[in-house]
Amino acid sequence: MINKPDYFNRYIASSPTPIMGLIAKENYLQMDRLSKDKIVFYLSYGSKDLKQVRKWSDKLIDSLTGLDFKNFIWRFTIFEDKNHNNSDIAALINGLIDVK
Numbered sequence: 001m002i003n004k005p006d007y008f009n010r011y012i013a014s015s016p017t018p019i020m021g022l023i024a025k026e027n028y029l030q031m032d033r034l035s036k037d038k039i040v041f042y043l044s045y046g047s048k049d050l051k052q053v054r055k056w057s058d059k060l061i062d063s064l065t066g067l068d069f070k071n072f073i074w075r076f077t078i079f080e081d082k083n084h085n086n087s088d089i090a091a092l093i094n095g096l097i098d099v100k
Contacts, residue, residue: 041072
């Protein structure tokens with residue numbers, strides 16, 4: 001998504017552990033500038049997910065919050081009472097919902 005933003009236009013990350021170097025704001029601002037089309041990114045995890053998943057996903061969410069994008073639309077959900085092994089179906093369903 002970051003290195004080749006025009007390969008796909010929709011990304012779903014269910015209970016991810018983002019690579020530490022890829023949470024920098026500059027990566028997403030550059031991707032937004034380079035993209036020719038709208039990119040939709042959906043991120044989610046369960047409230048009972050692995051500590052590492054929650055930690056790094058929250059860092060990514062903090063990096064994206066407040067940035068002004070032209071082509072990059074992102075959303076996230078924390079699924080109550082879900083964990084790393086049972087939040088994937090909900091993530092796929094929510095991630096496929098069209099963002100206006």
